Amino acid sequence: xxxxxxxxxxxxxxxxxxxxxxxxxxxxxxxxxxxxxxxxxxxxxxxxxxxxxxxxxxxxxxxxxxxxxxxxxxxxxxxxx
Amino acid sequence: xxxxxxxxxxxxxxxxxxxxxxxxxxxxxxxxxxxxxxxxxxxxxxxxxxxxxxxxxxxxxxxxxxxxxxxxxxxxxxxxxxxxxxxxxxxxxxxxxxxxxxxxxxxxxxxxxxxxxxxxxxxxxxxxxxxxxxxxxxxxxxxxxxxxxxxxxxxxxxxxxxxxxxxxxxxxxxxxxxxxxxxxxxxxxxxxxxxxxxxxxxxxxxxxxxxxxxxxxxxxxxxxxxxxxxxxxxxxxxxxxxxxxxxxxxxxxxxxxxxxxxxxxxxxxxxxxxxxxxxxxxxxxxxxxxxxxxxxxxxxxxxxxxxxxxxxxxxxxxxxxxxxxxxxxxxxxxxxxxxxxxxxxxxxxxxxxxxxxxxxxxxxxxxxxxxxxxxxxxxxxxxxxxxxxxxxxxxx
Numbered sequence: 157x158x159x160x161x162x163x164x165x166x167x168x169x170x171x172x173x174x175x176x177x178x179x180x181x182x183x184x185x186x187x188x189x190x191x192x193x194x195x196x197x198x199x200x201x202x203x204x205x206x207x208x209x210x211x212x213x214x215x216x217x218x219x220x221x222x223x224x225x226x227x228x229x230x231x232x233x234x235x236x237x
Numbered sequence: 238x239x240x241x242x243x244x245x246x247x248x249x250x251x252x253x254x255x256x257x258x259x260x261x262x263x264x265x266x267x268x269x270x271x272x273x274x275x276x277x278x279x280x281x282x283x284x285x286x287x288x289x290x291x292x293x294x295x296x297x298x299x300x301x302x303x304x305x306x307x308x309x310x311x312x313x314x315x316x317x318x319x320x321x322x323x324x325x326x327x328x329x330x331x332x333x334x335x336x337x338x339x340x341x342x343x344x345x346x347x348x349x350x351x352x353x354x355x356x357x358x359x360x361x362x363x364x365x366x367x368x369x370x371x372x373x374x375x376x377x378x379x380x381x382x383x384x385x386x387x388x389x390x391x392x393x394x395x396x397x398x399x400x401x402x403x404x405x406x407x408x409x410x411x412x413x414x415x416x417x418x419x420x421x422x423x424x425x426x427x428x429x430x431x432x433x434x435x436x437x438x439x440x441x442x443x444x445x446x447x448x449x450x451x452x453x454x455x456x457x458x459x460x461x462x463x464x465x466x467x468x469x470x471x472x473x474x475x476x477x478x479x480x481x482x483x484x485x486x487x488x489x490x491x492x493x494x495x496x497x498x499x500x501x502x503x504x505x506x507x508x509x510x511x512x513x514x515x516x517x518x519x520x521x522x523x524x525x526x527x528x529x530x531x532x533x534x535x536x537x538x539x540x541x542x543x544x545x546x547x548x549x550x551x552x553x554x555x556x557x558x559x560x561x562x563x564x565x566x567x568x569x570x571x572x573x574x575x576x577x578x579x580x581x582x583x584x585x586x587x588x589x590x591x592x593x594x595x596x597x598x599x600x601x602x603x604x605x606x607x608x609x610x611x612x613x614x615x616x617x618x619x620x621x622x623x624x625x626x627x628x629x630x631x632x633x
Contacts, residue, residue, distance in 0.1 A: 195507065215459070
């Protein structure tokens, strides 16, 4: 699967906005820990991954969760799948 | 005939605004049915009926703010609407007569309408606290005034009758985080004022639980994966079976144990504050069922609506702050519960096992308990039993 990184990013941001409707995602840095910045707990993180899996068909083994902390890392991970 | 009263949805609730009725005069209602939506400091709550019968009359209009314990609706109980006992021998029995409300049933003067029922303990407590019983509305069975009603009246003296029901306007500032903040402030201040907390702490080896959960999740698709929280919930619920002295309520100066284990699960709200709705019967649910409960409960806690039973049934609270990276959390008991369990994050730490220094994922568990209801012995036993639950995760 070779998804456009920009399209992936927009899916991630859509998912984040659903979880954190009040957040200004424009202020989020690409290399910032978005879970910390947006106060996303493990429940919401699982919801985000589930939504991305449904939209993009990507699998996220639990062992990889720890690597998926920034917008860049998550988008590149999905693009590399 | 019975009155359905504005329920108290927690130690911190004084009044609620009726947002919408889900019933109409003439409707049959059964126990547990959602009959109304009420706006509270904790958002809009779906109110479940605890009576069974036919709705005779709605006594509060939508948009009106009603104090806890004031009647919201009149419900004819099954005996009154029994088909075999028609009210008039000639006519067909009508299920309801919404227009035929007797004149004394004016909501603003309910105390004169019916003879007051007062629990003996409540009467005694009212004397102690010098609370006037005449204008009070009870929230007990058949509107009986309970000790809790008296204590609430002592804490929040009733406003003059003219102010008892007020239509809220857009100008009200009692929405959102500020109002939730005030409700939390009231409940927590009451807790610290009334409950002599004692605190215990233990460190738990989570190697087995973590390994088991990791293996379990490896074989599961994303949507069916389990979070550590469900392991915590089940472990806590199981531990309470062995130590029931921490599961229940402090009411009328004594501990009232609960046979059911309903765990209030603390959920932080985006924008500040928290609510701890009940995960019902956590001791008898599978981990999958508990996960489904959380998936239902967490979004509703954050965006509404929760149900009244979820606001009032909890027999203990669990606060798990591991996601926030803290090592340990010491909770403040939510009255009338008698204990709160706090779990920090699971992290790798040096650990001694069988005389060897090893690295293990460990977790700090704390207990804050009401010293009126239990002693450190009980608390220590509880933490030991809790610790053991996490050593046999496959049993959970």
